[in-house]
Amino acid sequence: MTADSARKIHVSVLLDECMHYLDPQPGKTYVDGTLGLGGHTEAILDLSAPDGRVIAFDWDEKAIERAARRLEKYGKRLVIDRRNFADISTGLARMGVKDIDGLLLDVGLSSLQLDMGERGFSFQKEEYLDMRMDNRGETTAASIIARATEQQLADIFFYYGQERQARPIAAAIVAHRKKEKIETTGQLVSIVAGAVPKRFHPKKIHVATLVFQALRIAVNGELENLARILDEGVEFLRPGATFCVISFHSLEDGIVKRKFKSNKSLEILTQKPVVPSREEIANNPRARSARLRVARKCYEKK
Known part of the structure; x- marks a missing residue:
C-alpha cells in the first residue's frame, strides 16, 4: 500500500476538533497513542513544523508498516513504538521522555482493520475469528468461543456489548460448538441471527x-x-497540556468521563462530548458514533 492509498482508505475522525484542543506548536512533543494509518499524527506534525515531534504508539504491525511509509517524509520528528498505549510509561521511559505537551487517543477500529485486515473484525466478510489487534497475543475470538463457559460468554456479550440477548446467544454457541468448531465470522453471524428472535433484531445495526x-x-x-x-498518561502531561480521547461507544465514553472527572489534576474542557458535524458524518459514516472528550493538565498552585 502506498502513502496515497493509505490516505484514501483512512479518514481521521474529528480531526479539526482534535487539532483545535491539542493546538500543536513548534518545538513541542506530542503522543499519539493510537497511530493507526497516521492521519492524526500527520496533522500534528504539520501543525508543529518545523521541529515539533510525535511519539506514536500502536500494537498493530500492519498499521505501523503502512503509517511508517505514509509518514516517512517527517524523518526523525516521528518515533513509532510497537506497543499498546497502556504501556506508555514503559515506552516513554525507554526513550528518556519525562513529559509531553499533549496526548491523543482514537480508540475506534481503523479502516485498515475493518476493510483490509482479514482478521475477523468485520462480519461483512467470511474470515477467521481472530480479532487480535496485536498478533503476538495468544487469545483470539475463536479461542474464547471454543473455551468459555456459557455463563462466561453471556457475561462477555452483556457487559462488553450491552447485548440484551446475551443468554440465548451464549446458549446457541455452546450447543453449536458441540457439533462443530466455530472458527469463522460467517458461522458466528449465522448462530447469532438464529438465536435472536426476529422481533428483537435491531433496526439500525446488524444483529451481530x-x-x-x-x-x-x-x-x-x-x-x-x-x-x-487515563491514569498513567496524565502523569506525563506538562501543566497546560491537553488530553484528547475519541471513543465510539458508551462503555468507553463512560470510562473517559469518570476518569477525567475524578482526577483532580485535570480541568475538563468539554462538559459534553464533542460529536461530528453532519457534514463529517456524510463524508465518513463511520464517524457517526464518535465522541471526543478533552481535559487539560492544571498548573500547580503557588
Missing part, C-alpha cells in the same frame, strides 16, 4: 454487531487498557 464488539473488547483487553492510560 454487539457480539462482535464484545468479543473484540475481550480479546484485546480494551477497557482495561483505556482505564490504565
Whole structure:
C-alpha cells in the first residue's frame, strides 16, 4: 500500500476538533497513542513544523508498516513504538521522555482493520475469528468461543456489548460448538441471527454487531487498557497540556468521563462530548458514533 492509498482508505475522525484542543506548536512533543494509518499524527506534525515531534504508539504491525511509509517524509520528528498505549510509561521511559505537551487517543477500529485486515473484525466478510489487534497475543475470538463457559460468554456479550440477548446467544454457541468448531465470522453471524428472535433484531445495526464488539473488547483487553492510560498518561502531561480521547461507544465514553472527572489534576474542557458535524458524518459514516472528550493538565498552585 502506498502513502496515497493509505490516505484514501483512512479518514481521521474529528480531526479539526482534535487539532483545535491539542493546538500543536513548534518545538513541542506530542503522543499519539493510537497511530493507526497516521492521519492524526500527520496533522500534528504539520501543525508543529518545523521541529515539533510525535511519539506514536500502536500494537498493530500492519498499521505501523503502512503509517511508517505514509509518514516517512517527517524523518526523525516521528518515533513509532510497537506497543499498546497502556504501556506508555514503559515506552516513554525507554526513550528518556519525562513529559509531553499533549496526548491523543482514537480508540475506534481503523479502516485498515475493518476493510483490509482479514482478521475477523468485520462480519461483512467470511474470515477467521481472530480479532487480535496485536498478533503476538495468544487469545483470539475463536479461542474464547471454543473455551468459555456459557455463563462466561453471556457475561462477555452483556457487559462488553450491552447485548440484551446475551443468554440465548451464549446458549446457541455452546450447543453449536458441540457439533462443530466455530472458527469463522460467517458461522458466528449465522448462530447469532438464529438465536435472536426476529422481533428483537435491531433496526439500525446488524444483529451481530454487539457480539462482535464484545468479543473484540475481550480479546484485546480494551477497557482495561483505556482505564490504565487515563491514569498513567496524565502523569506525563506538562501543566497546560491537553488530553484528547475519541471513543465510539458508551462503555468507553463512560470510562473517559469518570476518569477525567475524578482526577483532580485535570480541568475538563468539554462538559459534553464533542460529536461530528453532519457534514463529517456524510463524508465518513463511520464517524457517526464518535465522541471526543478533552481535559487539560492544571498548573500547580503557588
